[in-house]
Amino acid sequence: MQEIPVGSLVIGIASSPAERRQLARLLGGSDAFLIVSNVDQAREFLGVVEPPPATTPPPGATGAAPAPSPPPPPDLAVDSDRRVLRWRDQEVDLTRLEHDVLRCLVHEPGQIWTYERLHLEVWGNRHLGRNSDMHSVIRRVRGKLARLNAAPTIHSVRGVGFRLAPV
Numbered sequence: 502m503q504e505i506p507v508g509s510l511v512i513g514i515a516s517s518p519a520e521r522r523q524l525a526r527l528l529g530g531s532d533a534f535l536i537v538s539n540v541d542q543a544r545e546f547l548g549v550v551e552p553p554p555a556t557t558p559p560p561g562a563t564g565a566a567p568a569p570s571p572p573p574p575p576d577l578a579v580d581s582d583r584r585v586l587r588w589r590d591q592e593v594d595l596t597r598l599e600h601d602v603l604r605c606l607v608h609e610p611g612q613i614w615t616y617e618r619l620h621l622e623v624w625g626n627r628h629l630g631r632n633s634d635m636h637s638v639i640r641r642v643r644g645k646l647a648r649l650n651a652a653p654t655i656h657s658v659r660g661v662g663f664r665l666a667p668v
Contacts, residue, residue: 511528511533511534511535512534512535512536512537512547513528513534513535513536513537514536514537514538514539514540515536515538516538516539516621516622517621517622517625518601518622518623518624518625519625519626520625521536521538522625524536576588576589576651576652577607577651577653578607579595579600579603579604579607580592581600581604584596584597584600586599586603586642586645586646586649588646588649588650588651589649591649593645593648593649595642595645596638596641598623598638599638599641599642599645601622601623602619602623602635602638602639602642603642605619605622605623606655606663606664606665607665609665610653610664610665610666610667611664611665611666611667612664613658613661613662613663613664614662614663614664615661615662616632616635616661616662618662619635619662619663620632620635623635623638635663639655639657639663642655643655653665653666653667654666
């Protein structure tokens, strides 16, 4: 009986662009590899629809679990394949930075994204300057949301960061 060759697929998880680039260099010799930003993307790729089983807190653990993020507004979507923002039946093109910032905010609507966290995720560094680059991107994204007459808005949290305020 002839043996069937088995190819391997390596799935790497790296949250920042810099980490993804480094992982791609490390995995370059693999037969096939996929790099995703988080575990949920890996599960989606593998077709795992069930979330992992809930774990019970250890005895003596106290404190309430964090509230789950509200789902993204149903009419608001970021199409990463085409790099567009969609609101209902309208679309507008996004630059790479606009796309990456919006993808973060839409992924966790209502949650505050700190300047540092956004810089790590979008720019791949821990920039601690005046954040004018980020404010410029947010201003452009707000303009595109307004152009689409989209109900969700991006709120500034002074001295901390930004959050997407769902409808």
